[in-house]
Amino acid sequence: MQVFLQTLIGGVTFGAVYALVAMGFSIVYRTMGLVNFAHGSVVMIGAYAASTFYMASKLPFAVAIIVAIVVTALIGLVIERFLRPLENKDFTLMLIGTIGFGAVLEAGAVLVWGATGHAVPSPVATGPIDLAGIRIPTYSLLVIAVAAAATGLLALFLQRTKRGAAMQAVAMDHQAATAVGIHVGRSNAMAFAIGAGLAALAGSLVGPMLYVNPTMGGTLGIKGFAAAMLGGFGSMPGAIVGGLVFGLLDSFAAGNFQEYSELVTFLVFAVIVMIRPTGIFGEATVNRA
Amino acid sequence: MHFTRFSIAAAALIALAACAPPGPSTGSEANATGPIKIANVNAQSGQLSSLGQWEHKGVKLAIEEVNKAGGVNGRQIKLDLFDSQGDPTVGTNVARKIAAEGYIAMLGTAESAVTLAMAPILKDAKIPNITSGQSPKLAELKSPFLFLNAPTSVTFDETLAKYLVDDKGHKKIALISNNGAYGSGEHDAFLASLKSRNVTPLADEVVTPDQKDFNANLAKIREQDPEVLFIGAEEVQSGLIAKQARELGIKAVFAGGAPVGTDVYATTAGLENAEGTVVSSPYLSNEASPEIKEFAAKYKAAYNEEARMHVAKAYDGASIMIEALKQTNGEGGQKLADAIRGVKRAGLLGTYNYDANGVGIHETKIGLVKDGKVVPEAAS
Numbered sequence: 001m002q003v004f005l006q007t008l009i010g011g012v013t014f015g016a017v018y019a020l021v022a023m024g025f026s027i028v029y030r031t032m033g034l035v036n037f038a039h040g041s042v043v044m045i046g047a048y049a050a051s052t053f054y055m056a057s058k059l060p061f062a063v064a065i066i067v068a069i070v071v072t073a074l075i076g077l078v079i080e081r082f083l084r085p086l087e088n089k090d091f092t093l094m095l096i097g098t099i100g101f102g103a104v105l106e107a108g109a110v111l112v113w114g115a116t117g118h119a120v121p122s123p124v125a126t127g128p129i130d131l132a133g134i135r136i137p138t139y140s141l142l143v144i145a146v147a148a149a150a151t152g153l154l155a156l157f158l159q160r161t162k163r164g165a166a167m168q169a170v171a172m173d174h175q176a177a178t179a180v181g182i183h184v185g186r187s188n189a190m191a192f193a194i195g196a197g198l199a200a201l202a203g204s205l206v207g208p209m210l211y212v213n214p215t216m217g218g219t220l221g222i223k224g225f226a227a228a229m230l231g232g233f234g235s236m237p238g239a240i241v242g243g244l245v246f247g248l249l250d251s252f253a254a255g256n257f258q259e260y261s262e263l264v265t266f267l268v269f270a271v272i273v274m275i276r277p278t279g280i281f282g283e284a285t286v287n288r289a
Numbered sequence: 290m291h292f293t294r295f296s297i298a299a300a301a302l303i304a305l306a307a308c309a310p311p312g313p314s315t316g317s318e319a320n321a322t323g324p325i326k327i328a329n330v331n332a333q334s335g336q337l338s339s340l341g342q343w344e345h346k347g348v349k350l351a352i353e354e355v356n357k358a359g360g361v362n363g364r365q366i367k368l369d370l371f372d373s374q375g376d377p378t379v380g381t382n383v384a385r386k387i388a389a390e391g392y393i394a395m396l397g398t399a400e401s402a403v404t405l406a407m408a409p410i411l412k413d414a415k416i417p418n419i420t421s422g423q424s425p426k427l428a429e430l431k432s433p434f435l436f437l438n439a440p441t442s443v444t445f446d447e448t449l450a451k452y453l454v455d456d457k458g459h460k461k462i463a464l465i466s467n468n469g470a471y472g473s474g475e476h477d478a479f480l481a482s483l484k485s486r487n488v489t490p491l492a493d494e495v496v497t498p499d500q501k502d503f504n505a506n507l508a509k510i511r512e513q514d515p516e517v518l519f520i521g522a523e524e525v526q527s528g529l530i531a532k533q534a535r536e537l538g539i540k541a542v543f544a545g546g547a548p549v550g551t552d553v554y555a556t557t558a559g560l561e562n563a564e565g566t567v568v569s570s571p572y573l574s575n576e577a578s579p580e581i582k583e584f585a586a587k588y589k590a591a592y593n594e595e596a597r598m599h600v601a602k603a604y605d606g607a608s609i610m611i612e613a614l615k616q617t618n619g620e621g622g623q624k625l626a627d628a629i630r631g632v633k634r635a636g637l638l639g640t641y642n643y644d645a646n647g648v649g650i651h652e653t654k655i656g657l658v659k660d661g662k663v664v665p666e667a668a669s
Contacts, residue, residue: 003509014501115334119556210529213525262495
């Protein structure tokens with residue numbers, strides 16, 4: 001039982017991070033119908049930015065995260081601006097463009113920070129909470145709380161604000177949205193900026209849990225992408241559920257299947273996607289390809 | 290008209306052929322006077338790039354020294370760096386490239402998996418390779434062109450088991466290792482050393498090299514309450530395991546090979562968590578001997594950073610290569626391989642004495658991590 005609960009805690013913590021990454025993928029997909037393959041690299045840039053401001057400039061961790069979000073949101077805007085001329089013209093080129101941006105960001109990180117990477121000390125000094133033998137690292141609680149708060153804010157934005165509603169409208173039918181006077185380009189830019197900001201949040205939070213280096217975006221990007229698929233690409237609740245399910249799947253497979261854990265995780269993933277190609281919460285509304 | 294065009298084309302072809310790279314007969318003549326081309330292959334990007342950069346700096350230091358002193362019998366060494374990214378696939382491409390471009394020897398890589406992938410190609414091309422990998426699988430290849438500049442995991446882990454079980458009397462030992470080339474080598478070697486002492490591990494958890502969350506594995510280990518936790522993984526992953534193990538309340542002493550003696554391990558784990566980790570390594574500190582002290586000072590002057598095992602290891606490898614090249618007068622192939630096998634050298638990591646499997650050093654020492662740095666066990 002102890003092993004089960006401890007596994008659960010590890011799974012939920014990483015699941016929360018995957019959920020953030022998956023939400024970034026989804027928000028760009030639902031507004032533009034585009035998979036942003038540079039997303040993993042933006043996570044990495046976010047991790048670097050936050051950890052650098054936190055460690056070198058001695059900013060409080062929360063402030064460093066906000067700075068990192070601003071930095072990556074700007075990168076998101078730049079990516080969108082570059083892709084905008086291709087919108088509705090060449091979808092494949094847009095996809096390749098995002099892959100290219102990912103490579104550029106990785107190379108840029110090597111130039112700025114070097115190839116070796118750095119370890120980030122935990123911003124929370126207090127030791128793990130002991131609940132009848134189950135140890136919950138305080139930092140894990142922070143990660144879960146911040147991810148939940150970000151999710152809540154995003155939901156409020158999408159459902160309660162005019163801009164959020166406009167983004168939803170563009171997602172449903174961008175031609176109709178244009179007809180009623182919604183600026184599709186601006187809406188797309190916003191989606192990219194929010195997606196990149198979410199990536200920075202995920203990256204900043206995962207920094208003290210891992211080791212920040214230029215290739216860390218690869219694994220996180222793939223896991224986040226798979227989580228988004230699992231939940232239903234483009235669906236926000238799907239991204240959250242997908243992230244958590246993927247984190248748990250990962251964690252329990254590691255405990256039970258040892259060196260075959262990765263294989264088992266992706267086999268289960270493949271089976272779920274075969275049974276439900278649209279994912280758990282998938283709706284086939286967004287298809288602009 | 291047709292005829293003229295044909296003759297122009299023919300003349301152009303003949304002219305091209307005349308400019309083409311010389312064949313093997315003329316090639317060796319040209320090679321005997323020009324610079325000696327040596328490839329240095331190491332990860333310069335990716336998770337293992339810290340290793341690759343240390344290795345490269347160690348090699349570069351040795352080569353620059355010999356070049357400054359007049360080179361190998363008057364010929365300069367031209368050292369070119371190739372990035373393997375720590376990826377075996379990239380490594381095989383690099384191996385083909387260095388074979389095609391006329392490099393006569395290779396130094397690196399630091400990763401066993403990459404070296405294993407490159408070895409058959411280098412063997413076919415008769416290019417001697419001194420690697421920093423230490424997987425027992427490298428020795429099992431028995432390639433006459435592959436040499437290790439450090440002991441294999443078998444030696445590392447035998448020393449560790451001797452210290453932990455024979456000297457300290459620990460019997461409650463748990464294992465966690467990854468199934469990559471390095472990790473599985475460590476796992477098998479340490480398990481064999483325990484078996485020979487009739488010790489059965491309390492837990493034997495295997496993870497994947499990409500895994501980040503070890504809660505499930507470590508929770509199982511915690512249930513067994515071990516005195517010692519053996520970690521068989523690379524620097525960063527070892528650090529993550531140590532950190533998460535302490536967070537889970539595992540109090541066992543951590544033990545492992547060279548990776549847990551690095552500052553990457555110590556900072557990833559957190560200095561407090563890494564404290565007291567038992568390290569088995571042929572190179573423990575920069576103060577161990579006058580030669581090592583001198584080397585560390587030289588390195589500090591050149592790169593303004595502290596020397597460490599991987600630097601010394603690569604420096605030793607490059608020095609052996611230089612010594613062998615002096616004997617063959619810059620010639621490569623079988624002759625160079627034989628010369629390397631014959632080198633007896635008191636290096637920074639120990640005395641090199643190559644056996645038939647290409648292993649040069651056959652013993653390691655025990656150190657303990659204190660404040661993120663390794664100190665020899667006897668001195669602590």
